[in-house]
Each structure stands twice: as structure tokens, then as C-alpha cells.
Amino acid sequence: MVPHLVTALNGPLLELEKKILEATPAIERWFRLEWQEHTPPFYCSVDLRNSGFKLAPVDTNLYPGGFNNLAPEMLPLAVQAAMAAVEKYCPDAKNLLLIPERHTRNTFYLQNVARLMQIFRQTGLNVRLGSLSEDIKEPTNLELPDGSILTMEPLERSANGRRLGLAGFDPCTILLNNDLSAGIPSILENLNEQTLLPPLHAGWAVRRKTNHFAAYDEVVKKFAKIVDVDPWMLNPYFAKASQINFHERIGEDLLAAQVDAVLTKIRKKYKEYGIKEKPFVIVKADAGTYGMGIMTVRDASDVKDLNRKQRNKMAVVKEGLEVSDVIIQEGVHTFEQINEAVAEPVVYMMDRYVVGGFYRVHSDRGVDENLNAPGAHFVPLAFAQQHALPDVHAKPGTASPNRFYMYGVVARLALLAASLELEKTDPNPEVY
Amino acid sequence: MVPHLVTALNGPLLELEKKILEATPAIERWFRLEWQEHTPPFYCSVDLRNSGFKLAPVDTNLYPGGFNNLAPEMLPLAVQAAMAAVEKYCPDAKNLLLIPERHTRNTFYLQNVARLMQIFRQTGLNVRLGSLSEDIKEPTNLELPDGSILTMEPLERSANGRRLGLAGFDPCTILLNNDLSAGIPSILENLNEQTLLPPLHAGWAVRRKTNHFAAYDEVVKKFAKIVDVDPWMLNPYFAKASQINFHERIGEDLLAAQVDAVLTKIRKKYKEYGIKEKPFVIVKADAGTYGMGIMTVRDASDVKDLNRKQRNKMAVVKEGLEVSDVIIQEGVHTFEQINEAVAEPVVYMMDRYVVGGFYRVHSDRGVDENLNAPGAHFVPLAFAQQHALPDVHAKPGTASPNRFYMYGVVARLALLAASLELEKTDPNPEVY
Numbered sequence: 001m002v003p004h005l006v007t008a009l010n011g012p013l014l015e016l017e018k019k020i021l022e023a024t025p026a027i028e029r030w031f032r033l034e035w036q037e038h039t040p041p042f043y044c045s046v047d048l049r050n051s052g053f054k055l056a057p058v059d060t061n062l063y064p065g066g067f068n069n070l071a072p073e074m075l076p077l078a079v080q081a082a083m084a085a086v087e088k089y090c091p092d093a094k095n096l097l098l099i100p101e102r103h104t105r106n107t108f109y110l111q112n113v114a115r116l117m118q119i120f121r122q123t124g125l126n127v128r129l130g131s132l133s134e135d136i137k138e139p140t141n142l143e144l145p146d147g148s149i150l151t152m153e154p155l156e157r158s159a160n161g162r163r164l165g166l167a168g169f170d171p172c173t174i175l176l177n178n179d180l181s182a183g184i185p186s187i188l189e190n191l192n193e194q195t196l197l198p199p200l201h202a203g204w205a206v207r208r209k210t211n212h213f214a215a216y217d218e219v220v221k222k223f224a225k226i227v228d229v230d231p232w233m234l235n236p237y238f239a240k241a242s243q244i245n246f247h248e249r250i251g252e253d254l255l256a257a258q259v260d261a262v263l264t265k266i267r268k269k270y271k272e273y274g275i276k277e278k279p280f281v282i283v284k285a286d287a288g289t290y291g292m293g294i295m296t297v298r299d300a301s302d303v304k305d306l307n308r309k310q311r312n313k314m315a316v317v318k319e320g321l322e323v324s325d326v327i328i329q330e331g332v333h334t335f336e337q338i339n340e341a342v343a344e345p346v347v348y349m350m351d352r353y354v355v356g357g358f359y360r361v362h363s364d365r366g367v368d369e370n371l372n373a374p375g376a377h378f379v380p381l382a383f384a385q386q387h388a389l390p391d392v393h394a395k396p397g398t399a400s401p402n403r404f405y406m407y408g409v410v411a412r413l414a415l416l417a418a419s420l421e422l423e424k425t426d427p428n429p430e431v432y
Numbered sequence: 433m434v435p436h437l438v439t440a441l442n443g444p445l446l447e448l449e450k451k452i453l454e455a456t457p458a459i460e461r462w463f464r465l466e467w468q469e470h471t472p473p474f475y476c477s478v479d480l481r482n483s484g485f486k487l488a489p490v491d492t493n494l495y496p497g498g499f500n501n502l503a504p505e506m507l508p509l510a511v512q513a514a515m516a517a518v519e520k521y522c523p524d525a526k527n528l529l530l531i532p533e534r535h536t537r538n539t540f541y542l543q544n545v546a547r548l549m550q551i552f553r554q555t556g557l558n559v560r561l562g563s564l565s566e567d568i569k570e571p572t573n574l575e576l577p578d579g580s581i582l583t584m585e586p587l588e589r590s591a592n593g594r595r596l597g598l599a600g601f602d603p604c605t606i607l608l609n610n611d612l613s614a615g616i617p618s619i620l621e622n623l624n625e626q627t628l629l630p631p632l633h634a635g636w637a638v639r640r641k642t643n644h645f646a647a648y649d650e651v652v653k654k655f656a657k658i659v660d661v662d663p664w665m666l667n668p669y670f671a672k673a674s675q676i677n678f679h680e681r682i683g684e685d686l687l688a689a690q691v692d693a694v695l696t697k698i699r700k701k702y703k704e705y706g707i708k709e710k711p712f713v714i715v716k717a718d719a720g721t722y723g724m725g726i727m728t729v730r731d732a733s734d735v736k737d738l739n740r741k742q743r744n745k746m747a748v749v750k751e752g753l754e755v756s757d758v759i760i761q762e763g764v765h766t767f768e769q770i771n772e773a774v775a776e777p778v779v780y781m782m783d784r785y786v787v788g789g790f791y792r793v794h795s796d797r798g799v800d801e802n803l804n805a806p807g808a809h810f811v812p813l814a815f816a817q818q819h820a821l822p823d824v825h826a827k828p829g830t831a832s833p834n835r836f837y838m839y840g841v842v843a844r845l846a847l848l849a850a851s852l853e854l855e856k857t858d859p860n861p862e863v864y
Contacts, residue, residue: 028556029526032515036523073505073819080512080785083464091468094461122821124460353512387505387819389554 012053012233012273014396017406019227021392026226027409031352031416038419040352042085042175042197046411047360048345049332053275055406056236056332057414058282060212062202063179065101066358067119068111070348071382074356075115079122081350086123088351089195090172096125097164097171101178102133104152107145114144116177128169130155132178132185155187162193173197180205181288201425208286209327210240211425216417223413234410236330237265240286243324246315252304258328259283260300266330280331280368283314285323296331296368331368345383347411354408358382383407444485444665444705446828449838451659453824458658459841463784463848470851472784474517474607474629478843479792480777481764485707487838488668488764489846490714492644494634495611497533498790499551500543502780503814506788507547511554513782518555520783521627522604528557529596529603533610534565536584539577546576548609560601562587564610564617587619594625605629612637613720633857640718641759642672643857648849655845666842668762669697672718675756678747684736690760691715692732698762712763712800715746717755728763728800763800777815779843786840790814815839 020027045064046057070078086093098120100113117127131140131152142150153166164187165171173195176188180203188200201207217235224231239258244251259281266279283303284294295314297303306314315323336343336359347357385400394402423429452459477496478489502510518525530552532545549559563572563584574582585598596619597603605627608620612635620632633639649667656663671690676683691713698711715735716726727746729735738746747755768775768791779789817832826834855861 025526025553025556025558028515028554029524030556032519032556033524035519072821075821076819077508077512079821080509083460083785084516087464087467092461092465094457118821121457122460124457124462124464126457353515387508389504389507389511389550 013050013055016055016227016229016233017396017402019229020406020409021390021402023227024390024392024405027223030223030226031412034416035352038416038423039088040349040415041202041418041422042089043348043350044415044418045346045348046414048347048407048410049334050336050345051277051333052335053273054233054236054332055410056234057216057410058236058329058332060414060418061179062198062207062418063177064348065109065112065177066346067115067348068108069358069382070115070356071358071386073387074382075119077353077387078119078348078350078355081353081355082119082123084353085351086120086125086173089197093125093172095169095171095173096120096127097130097166097169097174098127099130099132099155099174099176099178100152102131102182104131104133104136104142110142110144110150113177114148114150116175117150120175125173126169128166128171129153130164130166130174132187157187162191164188164191164194176203179203199422199426201427202422204287206425206427207421208325208425209284209329210238210286210325212414212417212421213238213327213329215420215424216414218420219413219417232269234413236332237262238327238329241326241328244326245324246306246311249311252306255283255303255326255328256300259297259303262328262330263300277333282329282331283326284329285314286325286327288323297328333368345407347407349411349415352412352415354411356382356386357404357407357411445482445487448487448659448661448665449828449834451661452838452841453822453834455659456822456824456837459655462655462658463844466848467784470848470855471520472781472847473634473850473854474521475780475782476847476850477778477780478846480779480839480842481766482768482777483709483765484767485705486665486668486764487842488666489648489842490668490761490764492846492850493611494630494639494850495609496780497541497544497609498778499547499780500540501790501814502547502788503790503818505819506814507551509785509819510551510780510782510787513785513787514551514555516785517783518552518557518605521629525557525604527601527603527605528552528559529562529598529601529606530559531562531564531587531606531608531610532584534563534614536563536565536568536574542574542576542582545609546580546582548607549582552607557605558601560598560603561585562596562598562606564619589619594623596620596623596626608635611635631854631858633859634854636719638857638859639853640757640857641716641761642670642718642757644846644849644853645670645759645761647852647856648846650852651845651849664701666845668764669694670759670761673758673760676758677756678738678743681743687715687735687758687760688732691729691735694760694762695732709765714761714763715758716761717746718757718759720755729760765800777839779839781843781847784844784847786843788814788818789836789839789843 041062043064045061047059049056049058098116101109120127129150129152136152136154139151139153142152155164156167157164163170164174175197183205184200220231220235239262241251241255241258244255262281263279270279278298280296280298282294283297334342334344341361343359343361345357346360348355383404386404388401390402390405391399473494475496477493479491481488481490530548533541552559561582561584563586568584568586572584574584587596588599589596595602596606607629615637616632652663652667671694673683673687673690676687694713695711702711710730712728712730714726715729766774766776773793775791775793777789778792780787815836818836820833822834822837823831
């Protein structure tokens, strides 16, 4: 099933789909050459928004959860991709230590962990779970809805302090599924003998969205030439505002000015393309995730009149991290709908390969709202026919595999941007 | 659906399935390490036979046709594997020249060619077809049942004689889907500037089955230690008889002696395991394919009493190649049945990855006969649920994905053997 797109607006994207399908050999070769120069993140998920006139990534997650939402039929693809990744980092790897999020009681999240363990076992790794939580002082069993058991174990440094592992378990590779919003725990520092993936500076303690989208600008500029489209079709404008203090109302004028600048640029593009929608921007914390510290803004004056509740909401994100820098990102309407509910595609990748995806479907939210809000109820809907090859001869907009291929291409642009971003922000480029 | 296995005999294989599933991380790591040392063939298909007490490869094809018989859902896996392969041989490859079999009018075969083109296009290659046939003097269109068109073009050497291509098409990589039974055409020789895959010595003009199975002996000896089984469970005995002339009845005694030697070894094993079946061997040409020059032999005296028709049948294989050397291979009954027809699993691989498979089903043949006879009518039946991960908790013998995983493991043993075989038989190891 191809989700329903508002028909009046889908002209430009049908054209994009057509151009992408026709340029497939050139696109894939381009990616192949880029991955000769740049190392892809170990894994990654990308939230896309499809407005019918624009298709753009709005969030690139380097510690993806939600692998349990992928169609089981896609798992062999994930295993194959994980094999390629493992081989690159640690060809003789035998033991993998997986470090999940600390809030270990969420069964949806635990199912994601179980799925990751299943994938890595199949690539030839013994997988065990180490917890950053101080509550885990001994091996602790957690039951999943299907009755299977996950065992969280306390992390320990080796006697000489140089390695990280569990009791009786010395891993060659340590994989984080924890985005380090709470900062870098000292137990993860100075692990020079083991491969830690993703690297510490990929965590939100260090990472900034504006760095990512600056890298994405570069990537999309090159790509747009290959398929001959306006880069804006694939790229949301953005700006940054620093040293904001929402509690004390410091920096409001700067923020308003940046919001206005981005809105002005969007209006110009809307005029150029005859788009009648109302422009909006999303203001969100430059560091952090999980849909906290996010607001939709349609006019610069809106950010000057925030009430206490709104300011409190913007001031902190996950794990109580204070927000002082924000990104002002062009809002991309989502006009994909499934059963009249707003749908947002999410694409999953391992190494440089697309391994699946699903729609985040939310029946209570509008087309210009964030669908990944805390506590938001969403229905993961695996992409239909994602395990089929594109059909160059199908009429644009009618074939699910073609739509999914286009999403995979754009998601991989964000993946490549993440790779450039991590290179540029690496504190120790020589050991990278 | 798991094809029906004769219940009385399937004990040993259920045990093998269980051992293989439990040892998955060790098995996959072992393969990973082996592929650090050895380069997998570009692509490969392996015919397996499952007797319930034994699971063994009986034929390893380095120029696989039949990609059109794979389930379309498996194609993304093939694309991903092909990406890994292309990247290894020629990372900046742009153009791929595919050289198919000469008998270009067989629409089943042409659909295989179309499928391969579709896969390689998706990996970022422009693909065109060059023909070894002398009848193709200009671009010739061939129509497929679905109405699409394949264009066969005459091969041409570049002006300086150093490269092979088509008019206006200079490939970096040349992929053969032609097993060179007719010998090595001079137009393919001395192509030092381009990557020719598989290498010329993989063709039946040079290749010998006995070399392959000697390499398989080595591989299986190592593997059997990891899963703790008798290597014979996975390995058919074989012997060789050289300088036979079937027309002139030269070498019959040698052949009979070798047949007897192999039958004696099988009988001993059957006794050890209490197997009540009647042992048999397959005598086939040491070079060549396509089910010609093959016979089932249950007693050594049988090969001394061949009538003229039988001798003629054994004396030549595809493309009129004379048979002088034969392999005498332990026959493996096939006790897999689908709707009471005999079924033989075939597994397809690209690079080091399993990308799908199907059952060759033949309703008119016996459990000890070759199912790949010329003109044989077979029904390709894509493995059910092959795009699912194995389930360690399922009862042995009940889960299709587990059966398929076991087949994939054994097929990859043959793949690894092919890699060793090509290394050992390489006439120019320094340029390998």
C-alpha cells in the first residue's frame, strides 16, 4: 500500500521519484564512491517528512531504537549489513557488548534490544548486555512479552583499567544503543584497546544538530547536481541561536530574528513554486532527542510571548539536559496519510545499507507537528513491499517499492551527512 | 512449508540442524575469518541433496543461471551482496559487460539474464550484453515473455587490442554467465586491463570437479570439528578415473575398480549408522555441466556392460566436449518431497552471502537419480520463509527458516571450497 498523498501537491515529488529512478546507476555509483572516502555510522535511523513538494530528513538518529518495528522479512538484510559492518571494525570479533538505554523497564524498547541481539548473534557474535544504570548491581533478568528473558549485567573495567566488559565476558567491540544525553559516563572513557561504536562524540553530550545539517547541506548540493533538482526539494533551511536561556528570557530577540530569517527564506521559495501552504519552522534543542524541547512556530513574534509552561518545556530535554542552543529548522508538512492519520516515514540503515523502515502514524497530530513527542502514541507500519526492487516502468507514485527506494536514497544522504559530521567533529582525528 | 522428509530417516539431520543452530555465532565467525583469507567466487549456486541421514553438496556452479527462479523478495539481499562484491573488485566501476550463454533463444535463460541486469543496475552499474555467438554480428533484440527487450551486442576488442567491450561501451568489469564448456574463446584472453569475473580457469575448459571436492574435503574437515559431527554427514566420498575412452572401451576396469572402492566405503558407513538404503554412486564427467555424461551406478559390474547408447551418452557433454576423466561420487538419496515429487534444494550466493534458493522438483525421477538432466522438466519452488531469521527455540525440523539456514551453511562450505579450488588451480597466482 502506498499511503495516500494529497493529490494537488504531489507533482514535484512524482517528478523527483522519476528522476531518482532513472538516475539509479549514477546515484548508486556515487554513493559507492563516497563510501570509499567516508566511513558510514555503524547504524542510523532517519525521520523523513514528505510534503508532496518536498522530501527531507528532519532528524538523524545515531543510536536507533525501534528495530523491533521493522518487518521480520527485512532482518536477513540487516544481518548481511551488520556482517559488513562488523568485518570492517573488528574482523575477528567474537564477543559484542551491547549497552542499551538506562530506562530498562520499557518493554517496547527491550524488544528493540532483543531484536538487535538476534541480528548480531546471526553475524557470528556472542552478545551480552551491559547496563549504565547504577541500579544494576548484579545480573538482572527482564522478561519480554513473548516470555523470553534479557539479562542486564553490571559493567566492569578490567583489572588493569584498560578494558570494559562484564564478569567473565571480554568483548572486542562495544556497541552503544544509548545516546549519552546524560553526558559521557567515565566508565566509557579511555577505552583504547576496544572498538566503541558509535564513537563518544556521536552522543548528544557532544553532538549538535546544526553540525549535522551543515554537513547535509554539502551532501545535498552534490547530489542535487546528479539528479538535476533544486537542492531545496530535499533540504530544509535552518539557522542556529546560541546562549538562549528560556527560564530567564535571555536571547529571545536573537531567536526571533533567526526565526524570521528562516521564514523569509521559506516564503520566497513557496512563492517561486506557487505553494499556498503557510510556512512554519520547528525550534528544537541543538543537542538531544526524544521530542522534548520542540515547538512549532509560524511567526517570529510567537517566540517572544512564551508563557512559563512553554518556556519550561523548551528549557530542558531528556535526562534533564539544559537547553541553551537551538536549531531553527524549516518545517516540512507531512502530507502522507494512512487511514486519515498523519504518517511520517522512518528509514533504518546499518553500515551503508538500507535495512527497512516504517511509518510513524499519529491520528491526533496535525501536518505541521512533530510526531515523535514524548508519550505520543504512534503505530509503526512497516513499509509495504519494501523487499522488492524498484520498477522503473511503473507510473510515478503508484509503486510502493519505488517510493521506498526514494526514501532510502534521501535517508542515505542524511547517513552520509552524519559520516561527514562525525569526521569534522572528531576530537581525536588521528585515531579515528 | 517445509517439504516432507521421510520420517524414519530424519533423526541424524534433525540433530545436525540443532547443532548448527546452536553453534551459529561460532559458525558465522569462522566463515568471517575464512573470508579474510580467501576470496569468495563472485557468484555461485550449489545443488544439495538431503537424504535425511546426510546433507551434501553434489554440484557447485560458478556461472549460475536461474536467478529468475529466486523469490523476488530476496532480490534486495542480492543487490546488497552484489554491492559488496563490486566494491571489492572495482570500487569505481561504472559499466558492466555481461556475457551470457550462447544459446540465446531460451526464454527461461534470458529471464535469468534480465534478472541479473536488474540486480547490477541497482548496484550502480550500467549493464550491457555482449555475445560470444558468431551469429550476433550487430545489436540484436530478443523479446522476453513480459514484453521487455534484451539487446545482445557483438563483442569487440579495443583498437590497441588490450580491452574488451561493445561499440561505444568500455566496461571496467566483465562478468561471465557462460561456463566456457566450449573452451576459452581467444577474444577473452589477455584482458589485463579489465577485471574478468569469474577468472578463466573457473570455466569448464579448465575446471575439474575432483579438484573442487578435494578442496571441499579440507573445508568440511575443519567445519565438522566446530559443530562436532562426522564429516561424512556433509561430504560425499569420491574418486577419480582418468583417460577413459567410452567409445573405445578403454579404462573400463579402472573405472569399475574405483566404483567398487567408493561403494565399499559407503557400505561401511551405512553399516556404522544402520542405514538400510542401497548404496549407489554417480559417475559423471570431471569437467562440464548440464546433466550430460552422468549415470547412476549401483554395482561395479554395471560400468563394464555399457551398451553403445550408454557409452555415447557418457562420451560427450555440453558443446561436444569429449569426456576422458570422470568423477565417481557417492550418491546421496534425496528424500525431500513436495506433493510426492522428488525435490532437491539449490542455494544461490553472491560474494560470501546467501541470497536465496529454490527446490528443483521433479515428479518423474527417483530418489537416486540426477534431477538436472537435459530437457528435464523441473518446477522451481522458492524456499518458503527464506527471508526470516532462524528460530533457535523451534523444534528441529519444523521451521522453514531453520532448514534454510542449515542449507545456507552447507552451501557456503561448498562456496569456500570453490574459493580454495580456484586459488590452487590458478595458472597465474601472482596476478590473482
